[in-house]
Amino acid sequence: MTFAVTFIGVLLLIIIWLVLDFRLGRKKHHSQMKNCETPMLHGQLDIYPHGPELFADYFKEIKEAKLHIHILFYIIKNDKFSHTFLKLLKEKAKEGVEVRLLLDRIGGIRLKKHSINELREAGVHFSYCNRVKLPYLFYSAQVRNHRKITIIDGKIGYLGGYNIGKEYINEDPKLSPWRDYHLKLLGEGATFLQSEFLIDWRENTSEDLLNHSKYFPEVSKGLIRHQLMPTEAVTLEKKYLGLLQMAKESIIIGTPYFIPSKPLFQELRAVLKRGVQLAIVVPYTSDHVLVQEASHRYLKTLLREGAKVFQFKNGFYHAKTIVIDDKLCDIGTANFDKRSLFLNKEINCYIYNPEFIERLKAVLQKDIEDSRPLTLKELTKPNLFRSVKEGIAGIFSYFL
Template identity: 35%
Template sequence: MLWIILVLLLFIVQIASIIIIEYRRSNKAIAWLIILFIFPLLGFLFYYFVAKEYSCYRTLRRKKNKHWEQLKAGLIARSKQRTKDMHETAFWRENNMHASLKNIPSVPITACNETTVYTEGKQAFEAMLESIAGAEHHIHIEFYIIRDDRIGTRFERLLIRKAQEGVKVRFLYDGFGSRRLGKAYLKRLQDAGVETGCFFPPLTTFFDKRLNYRNHRKIVVVDGKIGFFGGLNIGDEYMGKAPKFGYWRDTHFSLKGDAVLWIQYTFLIDWYLVKEQIITDSAYYPVQESQGREWVQIVKSGPDETILELIFSLIVSAKKRIYIETPYFVPDPGVLLALKTAVISGIDVRIIIPSVPDKKLVYYASLSYVKELLQAGVRFYCYQKGFIHAKVIISDDLACSGSSNMDMRSFCGQFELNAVFFDGKVVKRLVQDFYRDLSVSNEMLLSEFEKRSTMQKMKEVFARLLSPMF
């Protein structure tokens, strides 16, 4: 009898601990309480090792020395020097969203950029490999997933060749996303002189209670003059060679101009977190030669600097249209309310999601939000040509795209890199891509959606309750 009382007391203490720690994040608290009730005791151990609030960036701020501060201040000054004419432009005075983005001191808008948009893996990979082949000073590469397959081997061989030619090559990968990347692959790079680093090694982060965090960024910077980022990882499936998905639709970018400096800055901050090496040499931040006229704002986000506010602002500031493409749609309550409010206000709100899931739990959670948004008037479409992995938000004449999904993990638990595009040509291209994707998508009608089986509805309810965890 005594042991039953002790077990109950322990269970109550665990419940109380989760409620006290997560009281500011009620959705997350509910999700963990469900896990605790399904798996008593074990659920709390899982919570202890997985749910710890991330503090690495706080550590970085405490340790941040004058080198990083001076570097960032210098980059901000360079960016503002090239964008000083904005203050005289009616374009910025008339649009509240534009003006608010311009006034964010830590995320400056950059000028003189040239953007290339890629909608398929083959196009993007060939452009990356071509740029890497022409590198003269350095190559910085960072991906969430890197495969040791055909395209992964092409990157490996080229990086080895450039390192042997004397080009400085730094290579970062996420410990969880690239957990299948073999030691032999890394050893071949290291033997050739490539410096490698693992962001959050699984075993280390498990005991350090950071297992739930990922570096989801996809970055290539060549000589500090051209930068690539977007939704693609390195693997054959991103070229449409996975039988399960077939054609792979993604959105990736290359940039020339001042925005590259902030992609570089993001990479070198990540490098510092992994390797504790401070790299602030001016050679890595060269004067940009681009004569482009595009304005681009690079936005890096993570557990301590969420992108959620930006996404919310893009939705609530729209007056005519909100177009969203995302492989995972698990909005937080604020974004959900903003979408409902927008469509009730007469704004054209359309969302494209995959028809074939790659993660069933996340897919069922996504569907759980569809009905209430359909009832409000949001139009949903299921992409039919293959798997859509593009991550794009179009709000009137602004567009935001990069590595961030429309889900809680991207909002709060992953390191992401996005860009806001202000240029009409780039936004027009992304709108054209959106309509092209609509043409190969089936619209989800409320009358048909309500015919789902009881079993599927139950799966959706359960997935939604757990959605704050992923």
């Protein structure tokens, strides 16, 4: 009896600590946030929906780098493909190119210490970012740097959903082929990515390179109008609400995890009521526990009110995009879920070029053709096991 009382008491204390830690950490985080959105930028943009093609181009540009390579990833695995990537960075550093690599502390947990030591010995400047730290241990463990950006010689930028690991080049049997969208940016967008990388670098290393002109060469302007917006805490929700409210004809959302906030969910319902067509593309196969079940409560209502939902079946769908009225598209690192909305550091690119939007829509159309429509009947068919999972997912949806 004494043991049971002690156990319950300790458990209650842990729960109280977790709640207080999270709420106080979130309050402090929100108090430090400012909206940051670029003016209209001009550049040349390309999209890569296939990992092998992306990394063939990506490795080629790294090999041709002359001055500096700045990279931030959420995940680097401990596999053959990751070792090839790290070897390339070491080779460039030995050539005299400045190489800086930032890696999220939890997302990059599989990278071995000896690999980091080898990077540093070769001259690569390495740092983890978003470490778990006092006084808010639980909250800081949830706030991840989910940005995946690279800047080469200050002129070439990459941004999108791909990380470094074998699944991203279709070598994981369960999740192959991996479907994602990644951008290559030339022009003013690359300059902004450089500044954002150096802000994150300063925050985690105390090395301030933002005023060094050598990292900001002159770049030629392209024809594609776009904006870049880094977000964290609550800033992404406000941006997405604005996008949905401007829609007059159609919205397409592509996301691996569909767990909207209450205001976004209500706005999606309002969109349908005013006659806007809504299509949502999500994976058929899940890569995380409970994320599909967490989406069901929202998808049931949206299907009932006229939305169309497509489950991608040709591999795993990890792309993050929103298309509004064929006039604007969003491609970036943020998922349409509460973790990206309220916790993670993300960065998205909003593109206003009709030709590029048509190109993206062709990619999306292929993905819809490779999908199966999800029906309301499937989600409302009695299934006790699924209902239990949906209930659990609802409780933990903020952290999935």
